[in-house]
Amino acid sequence: MGLRSFFLLGFQFFLHLLRRIFFLYRPGGVARFLENYREDHLFPFEVSDRELLPLWQRCTACGLCEAVCPLKEGSPIEQGRLSYLVLASSLWRDTSIRRWAAKDAEILASCSDCDRCEQICPERIPLRALARLVGSPPPAVGGQSLSEG
Amino acid sequence: MRVVVIGSGVAGTMAALAARKTGAEVIAVAGRPGASAQWSGVVELFGPSNEPPPIENLLGRSRQPEAHRPPGIAPGDRFERLMDRRRFHPYARVGLGFEAVAGHFQEALELADLEIVASLSPACLANAHGLLRLADGCASSLRPGLLPLAGSTRDLTVWGFSHYPAFDPEVVANQLQHQGLAAEARWIDLPDAPLCQSVATAATVLEGMAADRLEEIGRSIAEGTGERVALVPPILGRTMRSHRSIRDGLTQKGERADLAELASVHNSLHGFRLIWELQAALEAAGVAVRQASVQAFSANDRRIASVTLDSGERLTGDAFVLATGRAMAGGFQRSEPFTETLFGLPLYLDGMPLDPLQRDSATLVSRSLVDDHPLFRVGVGVNQRLQPLDVDLGVAFDNLFSAGGLLAGTHFALDGSAFGVALVTGLLAGRTAVEAEVTPWV
Ligand SMILES: Cc1cc2nc3c(=O)[nH]c(=O)nc-3n(C[C@H](O)[C@H](O)[C@H](O)COP(=O)(O)OP(=O)(O)OC[C@H]3O[C@@H](n4cnc5c(N)ncnc54)[C@H](O)[C@@H]3O)c2cc1C
Ligand code: SF4
Ligand code: SF4
Numbered sequence: 001m002g003l004r005s006f007f008l009l010g011f012q013f014f015l016h017l018l019r020r021i022f023f024l025y026r027p028g029g030v031a032r033f034l035e036n037y038r039e040d041h042l043f044p045f046e047v048s049d050r051e052l053l054p055l056w057q058r059c060t061a062c063g064l065c066e067a068v069c070p071l072k073e074g075s076p077i078e079q080g081r082l083s084y085l086v087l088a089s090s091l092w093r094d095t096s097i098r099r100w101a102a103k104d105a106e107i108l109a110s111c112s113d114c115d116r117c118e119q120i121c122p123e124r125i126p127l128r129a130l131a132r133l134v135g136s137p138p139p140a141v142g143g144q145s146l147s148e149g
Numbered sequence: 150m151r152v153v154v155i156g157s158g159v160a161g162t163m164a165a166l167a168a169r170k171t172g173a174e175v176i177a178v179a180g181r182p183g184a185s186a187q188w189s190g191v192v193e194l195f196g197p198s199n200e201p202p203p204i205e206n207l208l209g210r211s212r213q214p215e216a217h218r219p220p221g222i223a224p225g226d227r228f229e230r231l232m233d234r235r236r237f238h239p240y241a242r243v244g245l246g247f248e249a250v251a252g253h254f255q256e257a258l259e260l261a262d263l264e265i266v267a268s269l270s271p272a273c274l275a276n277a278h279g280l281l282r283l284a285d286g287c288a289s290s291l292r293p294g295l296l297p298l299a300g301s302t303r304d305l306t307v308w309g310f311s312h313y314p315a316f317d318p319e320v321v322a323n324q325l326q327h328q329g330l331a332a333e334a335r336w337i338d339l340p341d342a343p344l345c346q347s348v349a350t351a352a353t354v355l356e357g358m359a360a361d362r363l364e365e366i367g368r369s370i371a372e373g374t375g376e377r378v379a380l381v382p383p384i385l386g387r388t389m390r391s392h393r394s395i396r397d398g399l400t401q402k403g404e405r406a407d408l409a410e411l412a413s414v415h416n417s418l419h420g421f422r423l424i425w426e427l428q429a430a431l432e433a434a435g436v437a438v439r440q441a442s443v444q445a446f447s448a449n450d451r452r453i454a455s456v457t458l459d460s461g462e463r464l465t466g467d468a469f470v471l472a473t474g475r476a477m478a479g480g481f482q483r484s485e486p487f488t489e490t491l492f493g494l495p496l497y498l499d500g501m502p503l504d505p506l507q508r509d510s511a512t513l514v515s516r517s518l519v520d521d522h523p524l525f526r527v528g529v530g531v532n533q534r535l536q537p538l539d540v541d542l543g544v545a546f547d548n549l550f551s552a553g554g555l556l557a558g559t560h561f562a563l564d565g566s567a568f569g570v571a572l573v574t575g576l577l578a579g580r581t582a583v584e585a586e587v588t589p590w591v
Contacts, residue, residue: 063416067349122181
């Protein structure tokens with residue numbers, strides 16, 4: 001049994017070498033990522049974003065950030081939707097719903113940078129960086145943009 | 150005599166106020182909000198009844214299709230059961246009996262002058278899912294909604310606000326009917342208000358309303374409610390001040406309709422109001438507050454000499470109170486080393502210290518969500534005087550005291566005593582910290 005496995009493994013390695021030699025592998029990188037994951041609305045992160053990701057995911061949905069934000073005072077209709085809570089607590093459990101937060105990100109563009117939300121967050125989540133990421137245009141690589149589709 | 154209190158949730162604030170009352174100079178280091186900011190408005194003091202499991206209530210889904218009002222077990226009996234089940238409960242560590250806990254609770258409420266009331270007879274309260282929770286007390290905005298466990302209760306009208314559709318009065322009224330209460334549902338229509346998805350936003354809409362508009366809404370509520378009790382979602386204002394003015398508007402300063410907010414389920418304005426109240430209490434008592442976090446300490450010969458803040462300031466003191474809450478607030482580490490964060494104190498489980506290298510938080514949870522996870526009763530072990538213990542079961546530092554959620558021995562959600570522990574041990578730690586200097590402990 002064990003011997004057969006080794007044979008198979010050896011055969012795979014042989015195929016791998018052949019492919020390497022004859023350049024049979026398709027080009028990888030962002031283009032291939034886009035091809036594979038576009039449907040899922042996943043998007044490639046910058047290295048710095050990837051470092052922030054685990055911090056954003058710590059949100060316990062306590063709602064304190066929203067309760068202190070002065071942006072909502074005298075709120076017009078759209079401002080009623082402003083929600084760091086949604087951004088931080090649900091978005092980063094499932095990055096595919098990023099576009100749902102687009103409206104929130106728009107409102108957050110008028111953020112006065114008062115820092116109250118980050119000051120009160122028990123989990124020390126860098127919320128303004130999160131808003132900037134969501135508000136920034138999705139990465140367009142090789143002529144493809146992730147925003148449509 | 151100078152006492153430095155680290156953390157100013159419910160426990161830290163009580164400790165600071167109690168120490169200050171004796172005339173000591175007190176400095177409170179207030180970090181970010183912790184569990185106290187998430188308090189759902191119900192004071193749990195003497196322990197739970199055994200059914201229905203409160204954790205399921207907290208999660209908002211009772212497994213029993215026909216849930217009933219919690220059985221009317223007398224608070225004293227609940228307390229006995231809790232002490233039987235949790236031999237290392239902080240109340241037991243300090244040696245408090247039922248009467249003592251009740252007495253200290255009253256004392257704490259008076260000392261801090263919080264908008265919290267004790268329930269005079271065994272009672273329960275409905276939360277925003279319509280599930281009933283035992284309540285030994287509650288935020289004053291919930292008071293008219295206290296339902297006695299014995300005898301008949303008043304009929305209820307649950308009101309929803311159209312701008313906050315996440316709260317559905319029909320669902321809540323249905324749930325209450327399941328539990329044997331007479332409840333009906335009504336809506337307040339606010340056609341020009343923006344739709345809100347969070348409690349905080351829903352509250353800002355009410356905060357921005359003119360007084361006569363509130364009056365008008367109050368009139369409809371009073372007419373629709375009649376002799377019943379009006380229950381509304383917990384969205385009446387983000388601060389105590391705005392809450393009062395909204396409430397005054399709706400009830401015409403208490404003239405109209407008995408109006409109560411429900412206990413909150415997740416993200417809670419009751420907790421949000423509470424943390425500002427605590428801060429105000431500290432200021433009123435003349436406690437110096439530093440908005441900072443403690444990063445390091447220095448000690449010589451089992452006595453803490455000073456702590457250093459992230460602002461760089463060094464605070465010396467004669468006694469120190471550690472009230473930094475559970476892992477969420479930063480009191481202990483979630484991962485390696487699995488110890489208390491600031492002083493590296495060992496964490497205790499059921500009377501024994503855990504080896505930080507052998508155990509971490511992941512090994513102390515079980516598969517099922519609603520289990521009695523050992524992780525939730527892990528914490529700092531203390532002696533009778535609330536002094537944290539070292540690995541050898543001896544006192545770690547002679548002038549360090551601890552209180553609140555950080556203490557080992559009780560499950561903050563299942564045991565129905567979390568708020569009580571924070572209030573009572575906070576009060577005692579503040580007091581003992583001062584006494585310890587006067588009469589050294591032998
Ligand atoms: C969602 C939720 C709902 C709850 N609902 C109820 C309820 O309905 N009824 C009930 O009885 N109990 C309830 N509880 C439990 C109760 O709220 C807590 O047990 C209690 O508030 C704990 O108070 P505490 O002061 O010990 O801790 P916390 O309120 O967590 O305070 C600890 C403080 O210490 C600070 N701190 C930590 N590290 C440092 C440092 N290095 N330097 C300076 N400061 C520091 C933190 O910033 C924090 O402010 C609930 C808890 C939660 C999480
Ligand atoms: S920094 Fe911006 S989003 Fe945060 S509280 Fe201030 S205005 Fe609101
Ligand atoms: S304050 Fe922080 S933890 Fe709380 S909801 Fe906002 S982002 Fe999440």
